[in-house]
Amino acid sequence: MTRESSFVVGISGGSASGKTTVARLLSERLAEFHPALIEVDRYFLDRSGLSAEERESINYDTPAALDFRQLGRDLKSLREGSQAFLPIYDYASHSSRPKADPIESSSLIIVEGILLFYPPDIQTMLDYKIFIEAEREERLRRRIARDVAERGRSSESVVRRFFDTVEPGYEKYMFPTRKTADFILDWNRRDHDAIETIARRITALMV
Numbered sequence: 001m002t003r004e005s006s007f008v009v010g011i012s013g014g015s016a017s018g019k020t021t022v023a024r025l026l027s028e029r030l031a032e033f034h035p036a037l038i039e040v041d042r043y044f045l046d047r048s049g050l051s052a053e054e055r056e057s058i059n060y061d062t063p064a065a066l067d068f069r070q071l072g073r074d075l076k077s078l079r080e081g082s083q084a085f086l087p088i089y090d091y092a093s094h095s096s097r098p099k100a101d102p103i104e105s106s107s108l109i110i111v112e113g114i115l116l117f118y119p120p121d122i123q124t125m126l127d128y129k130i131f132i133e134a135e136r137e138e139r140l141r142r143r144i145a146r147d148v149a150e151r152g153r154s155s156e157s158v159v160r161r162f163f164d165t166v167e168p169g170y171e172k173y174m175f176p177t178r179k180t181a182d183f184i185l186d187w188n189r190r191d192h193d194a195i196e197t198i199a200r201r202i203t204a205l206m207v
Contacts, residue, residue, distance in 0.1 A: 006079045006105065007206045008125055011112035012177065013132030014170040015061070015162075016142035018187035022132055022195070023112040029199040033108035033206070036078060040113020042087050043067045048095035055094040061114070061169025068119045071111075075125050078105045091151040108206065114169075117177035128202055131181035134188050136167065 009026070011019050020039070027035045043066045047055045059065065067087075074084040085100035117123060117131070134142075140162050147153040178184065183201070185194055 006081075006107055006109050007202070008075065008079065008109045008111065008127050009202060010116050010122075010126035010129045011110065011132065012114065012116040012129070012174065012181075013187075014134065014136075014139050014174060015114060015166050016139045016146060017132040017134040018142075019112040019114075019132055021190075022130070022185065022187065023110050025192075025195050026199060026202075027110060029195060030108060030202065034106050035108040035110050036103050036106040038071075038074070038078075038086065038103070038109065038111045040066065040071065040111065040116050041091075042089050043071045043113075044089050044094070044096075046096035048093070050094075058094070059165045059169070060094075061165045061173070063115050063118050063173060066115060068122055072119075072121050072125065075109070075111070075122070078103070078109055079125070081105045091147075108202075115173055117180055118173050123180065128183075128205060129181045130183045130185055130198060131178045132185050132187045133178075134186075138188055 011023050011026075013019055023037060023039075027037055044060060045065060045067055047058065050058075070087070074086065077084045082105060084103050084105075086103055087100055088097040089095075090097055111126070117126075117129060123129075140159070143162060143166070144155050144158045147158045148155055183198055185191070185198070
């Protein structure tokens with residue numbers, strides 16, 4: 001394949017379902033293609049102009065919370081063989097940092113994150129879609145552990161947001177897109193056999 005015909009893999013699912021882990025495992029398994037990895041979480045809209053209270057009150061689990069137009073532009077650049085500059089998002093302050101990470105184009109691009117399968121314009125750019133499933137209790141447990149350790153949240157605030165916006169957003173916007181996936185991956189436990197199956201399918205589609 002040429003860089004002008006980059007193969008784009010999309011990975012989506014509920015919050016803390018395992019999207020980042022699966023993307024990393026696939027990147028390692030498909031290292032021969034030198035995959036470019038993009039996290040949708042980078043594209044949360046900048047809220048630095050709002051007060052801390054206003055930032056906390058925003059629903060971050062709707063399509064309107066993400067800059068999918070910019071994601072589409074970056075994907076287009078990479079698919080065409082050009083470099084892209086990915087935004088850097090600070091979860092603690094709900095704001096974008098005033099610099100960007102450069103990323104080179106590749107024959108394989110892996111994009112992972114919530115709501116990825118929702119915008120029609122983004123869907124048309126995804127050549128292979130993986131939807132990750134995990135039980136609600138398992139996703140909540142993982143989210144508490146991650147957000148407390150990495151994002152400066154209290155466990156109480158994580159639980160409150162999960163039931164107020166995260167899970168309703170999943171049911172309204174994300175779960176319905178499950179039917180568009182090429183592969184549905186049960187990630188209540190690490191299924192390395194499934195990762196191998198997915199990697200072989202992607203390789204077959206690329207060569």
